[in-house]
Amino acid sequence: MGKLLEVNGPLVRARLPQVPTGEQVKVGKIGLVGEVIGREGEEALIQVYEATESVRPGEAVEPLGYPLSVELGPGLLGQIFDGIQRPLDRILEVSGDRISRGIQLQGLDQERVWHFQPNPQLTTGMTVTGGVQLGAVPETPTIEHRILVPPELSGELLELVGEGDYPLAEVIARVRTRDNRLHDLTLSHRWPVRKFRPYRQREYSVAPLITGQRILDTFFPLLKGSKAAVPGPFGAGKTIVQHQIARWSNADIVIYVGCGERGNELVEVLDSFPQLTDPHTGRSLMERTLLVANTSNMPVVAREASLYVGVTLGEYYRDQGYDVVIVADSTSRWAEALREVAGRLGQMPVEEGYPAYLASRLAAFYERAGRVQALGGKVGSVTLIGAVSPPGGDFSEPVTSHTKEIVGTFWALSKELADARHYPAVSWTESFSDDIPVAARWWAEHIDKRWQAERAEAMTLLTQAEELSRIVNLVGPEALSGTQRWVLEGAALIKEGVLQQSALDPVDSFCTPEKQFALLELMLQLYHRGTELLERGVPVQELLGLPILARAKRCKSDYDNTKVEKLRDFAKTIREEFDRLGMEYAEAGKHSE
CATH class of the missing domain: 1.10.1140.10 (Bovine Mitochondrial F1-atpase; Atp Synthase Beta Chain; Chain D, domain 3)
Incomplete structure (x- = not known):
């Protein structure tokens, strides 16, 4: 247990001698969740994911023993989470329309029972490694949730339960590692959001993501497993373009991350998505969709974390062999959160006040896209589509210019086209796609060689x-x-x-x-x-x-x-x-x- 020394907005300083960088902590009597982002001797610098008003020096700080992580398991699809994976529907039940500070809720419903079908190819005594499928549960009528051995675990399978109904916390398998330790496996496990999930090898992307939007599919195609940016000024229609992609794309799983956008826009998403019908199955769109909602009035550092939460959830379904599309709206708000935290840390600002590591952070985020062969042998993909909101529509500003160098597809929105009521307002002169040669092979094989x-x-x-x-x-x-x-x-x-x-x-x-x-x-x-x-x-x-x-x-x-x-x-x-x-x-x- 440590002691709070100083409060500076979302950044607090505490005496925590043994706590490593990256570990989560609880701050103050309210129990605000935070993360250690730096150390100076016995003091730790903590960024708190909630407002720190009324928190005073001298209050206790409790280390939790693990980094910012998400709970991965059945029950994710159809959910609406905040920036640190707290389900908003359960928050509404507990605290009403406003999120109470310090509220602690698990990401998944621990009481719900799932029908587990074990993998018939596994027998006790076999050696299992990370990514091996233990079995499956029907998460929704259209998506089978494959229960995998956590990525960094391998050993002898001592026990695997039979077919039946189990809650998330019940042990379904036991594994003994080489150092003779026993590990109990359940239907879910946790994974740090800032750490990419390992895979066997990268694969070449071979098929375009079909969005149903002609300017995108026909003129500037994006391959499954690639990365794209949708830059545009206010009023150019970024949100509508991303809604259309989320609704109509032929991905297996859709993850929509609302990062720092206006509350009324996110409310529209939260209200409309549950009512939409999936055009590919005729069922509810939410059966293959999950939402991460973090509006502009929510704490700034939770905004920074929300993108990592979304991409980690995407990698989890990728490892199950699914094609996942992640729509992030917008990376500009995420970059602004980086800028604010960097300013409070006293780090030297560079172009337009952004920290010097802006480009590397953007590249590290987009590099988590890709089509890969997972540890279990299945091939899946994560396609990243990030909206960018350049002030005044200036594409030379740092976030847009760095993003343009990183992505392979650039769907530039034009204010002039939007003012002329030409939608989608994607400029055919400023947009580009590096995926045309590969997309051409798919079009030639499936549609027409011309x-x-x-x-x-x-x-x-x-x-x-x-x-x-x-x-x-x-x-x-x-x-x-x-x-x-x-x-x-x-x-x-x-x-x-x-x-x-x-x-x-x-x-x-x-x-x-x-x-x-x-x-x-x-x-x-x-x-x-x-x-x-x-x-x-x-x-x-x-x-x-x-x-x-x-x-x-x-x-x-x-x-x-x-x-x-x-x-x-x-x-x-x-x-x-x-x-x-x-x-x-x-x-x-x-x-x-």
Whole structure:
């Protein structure tokens, strides 16, 4: 037991001679939870995860004997936790609408009973190592929770219980290690959040994360096991983009970490997610989702911990062989927490007041993404998608610029597009993806071999249109030739018919890869047919006045994901319309002769 010496906001100093850095402690009469982050002789510097008002020097400080850890086991899915894995529904029962300081609750329900099915391949006397599957329980109707030997434990299996119903704390297996120690294993175990879970080896990512958003999947794909950033100024739609990814992505498990965002935005997430239906199973979305909620008015250092809690939960399901996507909103608030703590520690600030280790901390966090072969032999992945909120939309500020160097996919949001009501407001000029070559192999195998070529042609068309738009802004549209005006219209077809996508449209909120390619192909065919007619002498005004152009732009909402063949039939209608126009001008040319 130690004694509190000094209180400086969330940082306190205490006399704790034997407590190592990283260990958790309880501070004061209230029992606030904190973590030792530094030492000076017999004194320990502690960051407290709750407000320290009314805590006074002289009060007791109790070491807990373990670092900041999360409880891993059945019952995680469907839960809503705070930044240090306290379930918010149980906090509501205990303390009401506001979280009482010092409240201590376990992350998982210890009373709930789970039906355990042992692994038939295991027998007593076998040697088991970390990651070996002891058995499984049905965590939700769609997700089987695989009970694993903790990563750093190996030894002789002395006992494994039979099939039956067990609470979390009941012993289901016993293992004797080489040093002759006995270890009782239960359905759950704890793991430090700042320590990555070990794996056998990294694997190459081979398949894209399908989000159902055309600007992401078709133009800037992200592979399962990769990392992406979604930077954008206030009002550009970062939260909606992340909601869409969390709702529609084809990952097995979705973890949404609300880190330091406004309370009203997180309330919307907490209210809406439990009511959503999983489009892949038809059941509740929460059966494969868990939420970590840490709003901007919660203690600053709990905000810093919440990202580590989320990624540790993701690694746990990855080790079970699942594909996990973690949506972090936002890493800027996390970096601000680092800055505040560093300032109170008296550390030398560098660019914009952030500590010198900002880049290394960001890199260490994003490096926990990846597709790996787990210790038990199963292959799983963690895909990290972090929102960034640069002040004033300045992408050169430290958090955005460092993140841009780390991630492989960059979905830059544009305030200009958002102001023009173009959603998702992902800029096709500032965004990039390093995963296109691998994604192209998947598209070629599953959808169409022409995907990469048609994507490249569409990007070229958009780039040409950007250059022509600058000319129009300077001297007006009259300075453009008919071919150049048709390039602008071709880009408009891509923008309005493919890139724009309403999250509120019941038909177009989610778009399958088949429909995505069909829409892209349709717009490019329309552009090609118009170019051919221009070469045959048809005035561009006639092309721009065709009603079928407006119909083409509405195809995304007129045809749902089950009507891709009807969408392709509409392409025949376009060809017939353009052929008719070409014949009319050909006949007119003959008569004029």
